[in-house]
Amino acid sequence: MTTASASTPSTTGSARRVGEPLLVVDRVGHVYGTGATAHRAIDELSFAVEAGELVSIVGPSGAGKTTLLRVLAGLMRPTEGTVRLSGRVVDAVPPGMAMVFQDYSRSLLPWLTVARNVAFSLGGGGGGRRGAAERAGIVQESIDAVGLTGHEHRYPWQLSGGMQQRVAIARALAYRPSLLLMDEPFASVDAQTRAGLEDLVLGIQERTDVTILFVTHDVDESVYLADRVIVLSRPPSTVAAELHVPLPSPRDQIGTKELPAFVSLRSQVARLIQHGGRSDGSGPSTTSASAPADAAPHLDGEALR
Numbered sequence: 001m002t003t004a005s006a007s008t009p010s011t012t013g014s015a016r017r018v019g020e021p022l023l024v025v026d027r028v029g030h031v032y033g034t035g036a037t038a039h040r041a042i043d044e045l046s047f048a049v050e051a052g053e054l055v056s057i058v059g060p061s062g063a064g065k066t067t068l069l070r071v072l073a074g075l076m077r078p079t080e081g082t083v084r085l086s087g088r089v090v091d092a093v094p095p096g097m098a099m100v101f102q103d104y105s106r107s108l109l110p111w112l113t114v115a116r117n118v119a120f121s122l123g124g125g126g127g128g129r130r131g132a133a134e135r136a137g138i139v140q141e142s143i144d145a146v147g148l149t150g151h152e153h154r155y156p157w158q159l160s161g162g163m164q165q166r167v168a169i170a171r172a173l174a175y176r177p178s179l180l181l182m183d184e185p186f187a188s189v190d191a192q193t194r195a196g197l198e199d200l201v202l203g204i205q206e207r208t209d210v211t212i213l214f215v216t217h218d219v220d221e222s223v224y225l226a227d228r229v230i231v232l233s234r235p236p237s238t239v240a241a242e243l244h245v246p247l248p249s250p251r252d253q254i255g256t257k258e259l260p261a262f263v264s265l266r267s268q269v270a271r272l273i274q275h276g277g278r279s280d281g282s283g284p285s286t287t288s289a290s291a292p293a294d295a296a297p298h299l300d301g302e303a304l305r
């Protein structure tokens with residue numbers, strides 16, 4: 001994984017089985033603390049992400065989204081269950097994973113230029129074995145991919161918030177991750193900048209086919225970006241619903257959001273969150289835009305698995 005600093009890759013377990021999704025989250029639970037102060041944040045969370053998918057995760061406040069991402073990133077071991085990336089159990093920060101955080105101002109190094117911030121992710125892992133010319137090429141390609149050509153020698157503090165977040169995305173891309181985790185990456189920028197960054201992510205995903213797991217509080221964003229939306233329940237959270245997003249590509253900030261399918265899905269996700277993601281207790285459910293919007297809180301008869 002890459003964030004602000006390179007880490008030592010470490011995985012155990014067998015290689016990915018034929019047909020196994022890129023990421024498998026298998027009955028993952030996590031309890032903070034022990035004894036009287038123990039707090040269960042997540043409970044038996046299971047889902048899978050196929051290579052090339054863009055999956056967004058939403059849920060009520062405090063549902064454990066950040067806890068889940070910490071576990072997926074190998075920053076924290078779950079107290080129950082397992083996470084497998086490319087068939088290997090994640091028990092430390094895995095290679096092939098990059099993360100983009102909400103707080104770009106703390107994830108970029110202010111004393112390094114844009115190019116050097118991006119190059120930073122190549123300092124360890126597979127990047128360490130590359131020659132200088134190849135590294136420079138990857139850095140430039142990543143900067144170009146986020147539309148920052150010409151800003152290579154500027155410092156983060158000379159850039160707008162949206163541009164700084166583009167640098168953070170470029171750094172993650174330079175690592176050439178198989179899985180990109182994004183933790184509310186656009187929560188700190190204005191609406192117009194956010195829309196531009198959303199389209200940037202869609203464009204990158206289309207061009208590179210990188211698999212993206214995108215955590216957001218924003219219902220519109222969760223639907224607009226995703227192939228699939230996973231809704232978490234109230235804590236201790238489980239997967240309350242998975243909604244497939246059959247919206248056409250390329251997506252458009254105005255046209256896509258006017259589509260009846262988009263409006264229906266947005267309503268379903270919003271209702272699920274409002275109701276704490278709880279269905280009738282029969283477990284996780286799945287639906288798509290073809291399901292009636294008002295069926296979302298109950299999801300009767302749409303059992304997922």
Ligand SMILES: Nc1ncnc2c1ncn2[C@@H]1O[C@H](COP(=O)(O)OP(=O)(O)OP(=O)(O)O)[C@@H](O)[C@H]1O
Pocket residue numbers: 032033039040041059060061062063064065066067068235
């Ligand atoms: N290090 C910790 N020690 C103890 N409890 C924690 C810790 N980190 C998080 N929690 C608790 O776990 C629960 C889930 O927190 P988490 O930050 O994962 O949720 P979230 O869905 O990301 O929240 P939000 O929607 O507010 O961003 C919360 O009740 C939180 O107080």
